Amino acid sequence: MKERCLVITIDCDDVLVPTAYKVLDHYKDEFGHEVNPAHFYESTAEDWGVHDLRHVNRRIEQYFRSKKFHHEGKIPYPEATIAIPALARHHELHLVTGRGKFMERSTAELIDEYFPNCFSSLVHTNYFKKRFRQTKGQVCKELSADIHIDDHTEHCQNVLDEGIENAILFGEYPWNRTVKLRQGLARCVDWVSTVEEVSQIAAR
């Protein structure tokens, strides 16, 4: 069956590389507070043992800027290193991450090392700086994406709200267990099923 060439936007953290658990492990080592991974995205200050969530953002940013993250935060999921080049042979891929602009170099190094020549662009939407961020929906629309792949339910819903036809909720994580199913939203637990889902969409 002939497959269409699609524009696919792909998240970075917990889709290409495991990140959330590294942040949580670091947070526990550094600040002595164990955070429930289910509350990684939707949390109160209390979940992180602070009075103000802004402290949490600062602490996580420090980790992302650290040598420790530089060494341990750039090892992708092995399946992603197979799936991404395979998708890139047939489709146009763009990385669309919520990471802050300060991580552009670090992300580019990761992509150059493990996913060379796979992505047409790398976009950092600054999700954690509310005043300065773009939504993934806006970015994916500008890129005319056909499919967005993300482990965060909010981003999947947001791209669909902006008119992107397909979103794939990636992985089985404590923070994405519950999701309101809707037209255009598929759930894929790993890269093998994600590639299959893309193939089905491309064959429509």
Ligand SMILES: [Mg+2]
């Ligand atoms: Mg993510």
